[in-house]
Amino acid sequence: DAGVIQSPRHEVTEMGQEVTLRCKPISGHDYLFWYRQTMMRGLELLIYFNNNVPIDDSGMPEDRFSAKMPNASFSTLKIQPSEPRDSAVYFCASRYGQGLNNQPQHFGDGTRLSIL
Amino acid sequence: TQLLEQSPQFLSIQEGENLTVYCNSSSVFSSLQWYRQEPGEGPVLLVTVVTGGEVKKLKRLTFQFGDARKDSSLHITAAQPGDTGLYLCAGGRGGTSYGKLTFGQGTILTVHP
Numbered sequence: 001d002a003g004v005i006q007s008p009r010h011e012v013t014e015m016g017q018e019v020t021l022r023c024k025p026i027s028g029h030d031y032l033f034w035y036r037q038t039m040m041r042g043l044e045l046l047i048y049f050n051n052n053v054p055i056d057d058s059g060m061p062e063d064r065f066s067a068k069m070p071n072a073s074f075s076t077l078k079i080q081p082s083e084p085r086d087s088a089v090y091f092c093a094s095r096y097g098q099g100l101n102n103q104p105q106h107f108g109d110g111t112r113l114s115i116l
Numbered sequence: 117t118q119l120l121e122q123s124p125q126f127l128s129i130q131e132g133e134n135l136t137v138y139c140n141s142s143s144v145f146s147s148l149q150w151y152r153q154e155p156g157e158g159p160v161l162l163v164t165v166v167t168g169g170e171v172k173k174l175k176r177l178t179f180q181f182g183d184a185r186k187d188s189s190l191h192i193t194a195a196q197p198g199d200t201g202l203y204l205c206a207g208g209r210g211g212t213s214y215g216k217l218t219f220g221q222g223t224i225l226t227v228h229p
Binding site: 004031033042043045048050055056091093095097102104105106107108109110 | 158160216217
């Protein structure tokens with residue numbers, strides 16, 4: 001079975017440029033999560049969706065960050081304009097949300113973003 | 117804020133030694149999950165515990181959920197180099213937080229041959 005697919009795997013760009021990260025969740029999963037991971041701050045939840053609707057975006061750092069989920073099989077995280085402090089590994093995860101609240105989250109392999 | 121504090125942050129041991137990683141919070145969680153992450157990959161679930169006092173074993177790994185469901189531990193017996201990685205605990209809650217997890221900062225384990 002295909003897991004969560006993220007693209008690109010690596011992105012290097014100059015500050016001020018727009019960056020778009022993409023995620024395809026596992027088919028049938030109704031929750032999608034965007035995380036950012038750094039050595040200093042660990043794994044931080046940025047935003048999550050349920051049935052394509054944003055539920056909690058309190059982790060989004062500022063207005064430069066936006067996320068969309070136009071359908072059940074695709075989501076994007078956009079940074080505009082990008083800054084060097086946005087450099088991190090960004091993970092997308094999905095899970096099946098029915099039943100007990102202990103279903104595992106399935107993570108993609110991440111996008112390593114470097115803003116010069 | 118429902119924080120999960122993991123300790124230690126770093127652990128460097130020799131093959132064959134035992135170790136324990138702790139995950140503590142002042143908040144009650146309905147479930148506690150442990151993930152393992154290898155370089156260049158996303159975290160992968162190891163186990164989920166949901167009942168206070170629950171103990172689960174996965175080969176040489178033993179997971180325990182505290183009686184009050186505020187803390188958890190991961191014990192590895194006779195560690196092997198293949199156990200090297202980042203271990204993350206994550207707590208789940210109901211209500212308005214249903215669906216999301218609170219992750220600890222992680223423990224970086226290095227097992228030397």
